[in-house]
Amino acid sequence: METILTVSNLTKKFGYLTAVKDLSFSIEKGNVYGILGPNGSGKSTTLGIVLNVVNRTSGNFTWFDGHTSTHEALKKVGAIIERPNFYPYMSALQNLKLVSxxxxxxxxxxxxxLQLVGLWERKDSKFRTYSLGMKQRLAIASALLNDPEILILDEPTNGLDPQGIHQIRQIIKKIASQGTTILLASHLLDEVEKVCSHVVILRKGEKLYSGPVEDMMASHGFLELKCRDTSALVDILSGDERFGKIEESLGLVTVVLREKMDPGELNEHLFKxxxxxxxxxxxxxxxxxxxLNLTKSQSN
Amino acid sequence: MKRLLQIEFIKLWNNRSSRILIISYFVLLTSIALVAAIKFDIGPIQFHLADQGIFNFPYIWHFNTFVTAFFKLFLAIVIVSMMSNEYSNKTIKQNLIDGLSKKEFVLSKFLTVISFALISTVFVFAVSMILGLIYSDYDELSIIFSDLEFLLAYFVKLVGFFSFCLFLGVLVKRSAFALGFLILWQVFEGFVRGMIRWKLFDSETTDTVMGFFPLNSMFNLVKEPFTRLNAVQSVANQIGEKVSLNYHVHTYEILIVLTWTFIFISSSYWILKKRDL
Structure with missing residues (x-):
């Protein structure tokens, strides 16, 4: 598989504060990655370092095959970090010409x-007249100008209204479906869950996990059950080796599976x-x- | 190089206030021609400034480069704000992310500075040439093209001054504060001159020492031309004052300013490299 970005033992200190601590991961072509972590966990700092705007304290990172200089590599990258930054006195068209x-x-x-993000009609309006959602969409348009190998998005839906969030998500899904590698930093988990195949989880600058979303926890999932006689159901389930923790609330029984199980089989068994x-x-x-489980278990 | 200049041109020309300032700067450069129109006609006293020899070749090169240099303050505002705006709009961050290296970024600004200085020099050359051809008493080619080192000095002076503005823009990040700092620095140099003259050296040594300070060294490049005027000299002679005439452009003065330019540009780059954006 083709590697797009390799980060090895990256560390960044702001004075006494260590924002990123000995971080290593790599990004392969064609996957959609999520960088997860609470606020202040070093997501933006990490992205800032690989994007040439923050200086690293130690460690290394390489783009593509490792022979391209960072600023040359960035011409093949599309990135939006935090707030959209454009020249306020220039129109969308002029700004994009400059980026080209x-x-x-x-x-x-x-x-x-501009058509893709739905701003073509407003192409001649000055950037400062745009709403936040439009600014964010212009930033996406700008990041896509070079038909990038990888699209890096840092909190792309921050501060947007529900409609704006929905629009940005649709655009991201569209781009992902075209096979573009995406690196999405966010603390909004459902956002990441909806689009990402791989995740890197950070807490206080340290990596807790990196890999495919499915492997994140070796779990077989859980079942939600309802029936008329809840206590009888609980009795049967608690006598069975294959079930773990059983919880009951408001007539809904939630039971954790210890091994792989076909729900149809269970239904038949209970019916008998x-x-x-x-x-x-x-x-x-x-x-x-x-x-939450992962960050909790690590902090104990 | 062409790409970097184009980038900077898009940024500057689409900004209305920069555009107005740049246009008014060049209008002002042309307005020096209006001096020719100054004419007093009060009964017995007839005075026409253009007849006083200020437009004589080669003196005109000296006079015009000295006077027009004052207008550089207009471009100073443009340059300081073109730098500090990149910080306040955070566009510098976006530029770097889009694939401009920090070196290219500083280079694009420096190339703009050089272009401004070059265009100004060409402008002053053209305006002076036209004025000279109209009013000069001498029009032999050898005289017209003598003393052209004033134009070179003018160019170096502008490059040095604008580089200083650029550096202040990078250092301070806010245009108003950077311009304030520029004025403060001017006052500081004046203060140092006063202290040195008062406590340390005689007037000549003071001049030499001050010649190494950035703003003073830039000012030294084109010295004041008024004492060269015949009228002024004859007045001075009448009251028994001998005016010393050391108005030439010296190579070491050019070198000092070029050294400052180098220091300003490389420290701008250094600051940019060290800073987290």
Missing amino acids: KIKEVPEDRIEET KGIVLTHLVMRRESLEEQF
Whole structure:
């Protein structure tokens, strides 16, 4: 597999504070990555370092095959960090022309990208007249100008209204479906869960986990069950080796699976015992629950 | 190099206030021609400034480069704000992320500074040439093209001064404060001169020492031209004052300013490299 970015033993200190501590991970082509972590866990600092705006204290990072200088590599990268930064007195079109000059790409993709983010009609309005959502979408258009190998997004939906968040998500999904590698930093987990295949989890500048989302926890998921006679159901389940913790609230029984199980089989088994289920759902833990478990278990 | 200049041109020309300042700067450069129109006609006293020899070749090179240098303050504002705006809009961050290296960033600004200085020099050359051809008493080619070192000095002076502005913009990050700092520095140099003259050296040594300070060294490049005027000299002679005439451009003075330019530009780069954005 083709490696796009390799980060090895990266450390950044701001005075006494260590923002990033001995961080290593790598980004492979074609995957969608999420960098997760609470506020102040070093996500933005890490991105700042690989994007040439923050100086590293120690450690290393290489783009692509390792033979390209950072600023040359960045011409093949599309990135948006924190707030969209453009020249307020220039129109969207003028701003994108400037970015094309910097990235050394022809200007003919400007229309395509502005269409994609739905700003073509407003192309001649000055940047300062844009709403935050429009600014953020212009930033995405600008990041896509060079048809990037990887798109880096740092908190792309921060501060947007629900409609804006939805629009940005749709755009991200569209881009991801075209096979572009994406690195998405966020503390909003459902956002990451919806689009990412791999995650890197940070806490206080340290890496807790990196790898595919499914492998994050070796769990077989859990079942949600409802029936008329809840106590009988709980009795049967607690006598069975294959089930772990059982919780009951408001008539809903939640039971953790110890091994892989076919829900149909369980339904049949219970029916034979005289229990008719009115509700049966098999679920995996959400990324949020997994994330909380992981950060909690590490802090103890 | 062309790419860097184009980038900077897009940024500057689309900014209305920069555009207005740049245009008014060049209008002012041309307005020196209006001096020719100064004419008093009060009964017996007839005075026409253009007839006083200020437009004579080669004196005009000296006079015009000295006078027009005062207008550089307009461009100073443009340069300081083109630098500090990159900080306040955080566009410098975006530029770097988009793939401009820090070196290219400083270089693009420096190239702009050089272009401003070059265009100004060409402008002053053209305006002086036209004025001279109209009013000069001498029009032999050898005289017209003598003393052109004033134009070189003018160019170096502008490059040095604008580089100083650029450096202040990088250092202070806010245009108003950077301009304030520039004025403060001017006052500081004046203060140092006063202290040195008062406590340490005689007037000549003071001048030599002060010649190494940035703003003073830039000012020294083109010395005041008024005492060269015949009218002024004859007045001075009448009251028994001997005016010393050391108005030439010296190579070491150019070197001092070029050294400062180098220091300013490389420290701008150094600051940018050290800073986390």
